[in-house]
Amino acid sequence: MLAIIDYRAGNQTSVKRALDHLGVPASVTADPGELTRAEGLIFPGVGAAGQAMGVLKSAGLDKTIRELTRAGRPLLGICLGCQIMLERSEENETETLGLLPGETVRFGEDLLDFDHRPIRIPHMGWNTVRFVKKSPLWEGLKPSDQFYFVHSYHPSPGPGLALGRTWHGRDFCSVYGREGLWALQFHPEKSGPPGLRILRNFYAYCREGAKNAQ
């Protein structure tokens, strides 16, 4: 069973629908007990960092997330969820969860695209991810697979954490993490079959961990 952390993030229902489609049991919940019982957590997110942190804190979810991940519960952050797993965000100059070292920064206004024109912001649409480090998330994926992005800020995690990189005016880290604690800047729930495959890979990893714990 997976738990999608409920903090009224714009895409939490889409994530639930994708998991339903895959036959992965999941609930959307903010209940600490239910989050604790889940084999893995999905941390969705759409919107602004400042507001999201405000909602998380007022619900006490920031503490729950820190405790559960510290105890080794697998977590997959998506989009804004991916960004606020780091220590701080340039968006609204926000202190974020700090589950992993690094910060979230804005795409530079002066970045140029391949046609030497300024890049479009937000980075909106389909792009590839270079898999720079092995991860159970990549199981069954091809280098040509594309994923759906929509964001104006991107993660810049500490050294050694990048798992995937993407180009938009510059090469940025689009997937990062360490075993059991992963973050995707793109939306797997809206990235067609390859995105669904990542969600399935995450669930398989959580199942494996739960089995070993028994």
Add this chain to the structure above:
Amino acid sequence: MLSKRLIPCLDVRDGLLTKGVKFQENLDLGDPVAAARRYYEDGADEIVFYDITASAEGRGIFLNVVERVAEAIFIPFSVGGGLSSVPQMRDVLLAGAEKISLNSAAVRDPSLISRGAEAFGSQAVVLGLDAKRVQKTPEIPSGYEVVINGGRLPVGRDALAWAVEAEKLGAGEICLNSIDADGTRDGYELTITRLVAENVRIPVIASGGAGGPEHLREALDQGKASAVLVASIVHFNQHSIRSLKQYLHDRGLPVRQI
């Protein structure tokens, strides 16, 4: 690098497609959910639904369509047609759409864009802009005027100036439809497409006039559009999404192929 997007557009009235969509093996679909699923499987990057229902009852039926689409496809889709308030936008987004498209209502009340962007984020707010070629005047320096109510009513506003203002108000994307090119199959209106695309930082979707794959290439290449909207060219089984993308790929344009 970012791929150029191919976006089929489906018109819905009272929960059904206004015109059936023909697929290979001559399958004729009137159900928007089944048609969306087929386009999803054929490699569409996104889908746009225009609800041309007028009645309140029809609106409820349409929201149900949005919900069923959200359960059937796992790519982004947007919804437009008659949306004129933040609560209406919320209903559509909660039903499962990623984006809402504002057109006439935003011209009448531009604050609708900023209120929508504040409530749901810029990424969820698309400006649908219908433009018509006119003589250049001091009021309309670009030579393209904004028209509303399905292209019937000119509003005396410069299309380029409106696009730039909409970006400032918080629109995350502009779907630019040429009333002159729409339905002609002679190609997209490249002049205004390029003019808008070069003067805003947000993505521009070219709309209206596609008759063949070369028109898509022109809009993406010369027109500088980030995406192209397609309707009859794919609905009548003249081209598949897959074959159009192969054409664009062969000509060096970055597309997502599945």
